[in-house]
Amino acid sequence: MSNIIAYSDSLFNFDWIYENNQENRTSYFIAGDLGGTKCLLAVFKKEGNRIERIQEQKYASNDFAGINDIISDFIQLLKVKPTQLVLGIAGPIINQSVQMTNLNWEFSATSLKETFGFDEVHLLNDLEAAAYGLAALKEEDLVPLQLVKGDKVPGNMAILAPGTGLGMAGLYWNGSAYHPFSTEGGHALYSPSQTFDQHFWSLLQEKYGLVSWEHVLQGNGIFEMYKFLLQISKDKPDPAFHEKVMASDDPTPIISEAGVWKTDKLASITMQYYCMNLFACLTNVALQFKATGGVFLGGGIPPKILPVLSQMALSQPFLRHPNMDQLLQKIPVWVIRNEETALNGAAVYASWVKK
Structure with a gap:
């Protein structure tokens, strides 16, 4: 996987107008992807319209008391002095402050700037960062699940990313160009339409009260579905396999791999x-965003279950709605295989943002 990102190589047409406002000089900055499970930080060198990742480090989020500890550790490893920090974060960004969704961490761009002496600090929602990261993708990073016959219809795009949580951005x-924006659509209420799904919703409702799409599609949702099917299905798991699942601290990878x-x-x-x-x-996302430019599946889960997704996409329409099939057939769907899309997106933003 290349460490070089050049804007001229982008598969999608972003508005790089801010790039012309920056001095054509070498500079260094830190970009990061901070989630409930892990934090990936990297330092990039910027020269002209190219940025190069020169050093990176992965951290387990739960091993640290807060983001300051992680940044402090990373800075001690560096041989260069970065002047800017951009973080993609799993949580809503309000006035450049964040209360993370799956970690009890709260901080602001101002506090990070004052603590570490950066010239600039910018916080992005992690899916907003992933949306910027589309500019850094290569053709080999995308796996098509639904292709469009004839000419592609220009229009909005959307990203849905199931993993530790469920992120969404547009x-x-x-x-003439794309402009990313964040949403908290992953927390929209789950809308079961089949009797089976309604029973599953009832199970989740007992546990969570209000049931969101995140409860269904995040990693733990796979385990919840497994336990639900265990109650109602005539098919039973192999006893040894079931024992392994129930004994695991993280049963989702075991179930999904099997x-x-x-x-x-x-x-x-x-x-x-x-x-x-x-x-x-x-389908909901495609319609809500009228995403004729395409819908992307990111996050940690889709690349790992690609054989199931591909097989099911061959046997049935990936997007379907009785009144909107004509529109949905014009919307391409891809899986993003590059696990560092949000990190690269934070880097793209850092090199693009107007000083």
Whole structure:
């Protein structure tokens, strides 16, 4: 995977007008992708319209008391002095401050700037960062799930990213270029339309009260679906496999891997139902954003379950709605295989933002 990002190589037309406002000199900055499970920080060198990643470090978020400790550790490893910091963060950014969704961390751009002496600090929602990261993708980073016949229709784009949580962002098409924006659509209320889904919703409602799409499609949602099917399905898991699942601190990878490779029947059924809910959520997103420019599946889960997604996409329409099929057939769908899209997006933003 290349460490060089050049704007001229972008698959999508972003508005790089701010680039002309920056001096054509060498500078260094830190970009980061901070989630509930892990934090990835990297230092980049910027020269002209190219940025190069020169050093990076991955951290387990729960091993630290806060973001300051992680940044302090990273800075001590560096041989260069970065002047700017841009973080993509799993949580809503309000006035450049954040209370993280899946970690009890709260901080602001101002506090980070004062603590570490950066010239500039910018906070982005992690999916907003991923949206900027589309500018850094290569063709090999994308796997098509729904291709469009004929000419592609220009228009808005959207990203849905199931992982530790469920992120969502959009890219507004102004007629000539894309402009990313963040949303908290992953926390929109789950809308079951089939009797099976309604029963699953009832199970989740007992646990969570209000049930969101994140409860269904985040990693733990796979385990919740497995437990639900265990109650109602005639198919039972292999006893040894089930014991392994229930004994694990993180059963989701065990279930999803067995479902992908069909080594356990109940795990396989679990992943099929999970993907059906994912299809339904993607249809909602495609319609809400009128995303004729395309819908992207990011996050940690889709690349790992790609065989199931691809197989199901061959046997049924990926996006479907009885009144909107004509529109939905014009919307391409891709899986993003590059796990560092949000990190690269934060770097793209850092090199693009007007001083």
